[in-house]
Amino acid sequence: EDQVTQSPEALRLQEGESSSLNCSYTVSGLRGLFWYRQDPGKGPEFLFTLYSAGEEKEKERLKATLTKKESFLHITAPKPEDSATYLCAVQVSRSTGKLIFGQGTTLQVKP
Amino acid sequence: SAVISQKPSRDICQRGTSLTIQCQVDSQVTMMFWYRQQPGQSLTLIATANQGSEATYESGFVIDKFPISRPNLTFSTLTVSNMSPEDSSIYLCSVGKQGAYEQYFGPGTRLTVT
Structure with a gap:
């Protein structure tokens, strides 16, 4: 069964304290791995798509990386406005898009 | 990306009634999806809304409970039928364009069933 596990569930940082979020996956065939940010009361906001192991993408203080088993979202020198829930999702079929x-x-x- | 709106943004309903949620996109999209996010939980796909044909439902979700319409490439509705308190959730639509694999989400509809 395809499965996605994120850790930790919750993370508290001081402003400027860098850290990483983990997303490990067990899927039949990875077509893409997605990172979203979700603020309370809002829909998820798209951040990154990663397609193959070794790929990296950056946006401001965020950097996403991908291996064959997991992805990391690195947050460098975070600010209070980076506070949110970060969601990881995998796509195993491009035809269905699920x-x-x-x-x-x-x-x-x-702060 | 795409600009996605949902109506209503929130509602409080009595058990046994039905609510229809609308999703409108500002441009034509290939794929439209409906997700549910229960309190404190992550997102679970309910169904894929297919333009001009019946929706494709995920395991555990049935058409009688969650009928879906998609009359064109920019609009879809999800009805939550015969509601119970367990249906209290945030319902989100998402869209994807052909040739691109990202999905973009609407703001969600927060449903409370009493």
Whole structure:
């Protein structure tokens, strides 16, 4: 069964304290791995798509990496506005487009 | 990306009633999906809304409970029928364009069933 696991469930950081979020997956065949940010009361906001092991993408203080078994979302020198829930999802079939989501990591950055 | 709107943004309904949620996109899209996010949980796909044909439902979701329509490439509706308190969730639509694999989400509809 295709499965996505995110860790930790919750993470508290001081402003400027860099860290990483983990997304491990067990799937029959990875077509794409997606990272989203979700603020309370809002829909998920698209951040990155990664397609193959070794791929990296960056956006401001965020950098996503992918291996054959997991993905990391690195947050460098976070600010309070980076506080949100970060969701990881995998796509195993491009024809159906179905996304399988992890449980998310709730990040709180304190000033 | 695409601009996606959902109506209503939230509602409080009594058990046994039905609610129809609308999803409107500002451009034509190939794929439209409906997800459910139960309190404190992640997102679970309910069904894929197919334009001009019946929706494709995921295991555990049935058409009688969650009828879906998609009359064109920019609009879809999800009905939550014969509601119970267990249906209290956020319902989200997402869209994807042909040739691109990203999915973009609407703001969600927060449903509370009393």
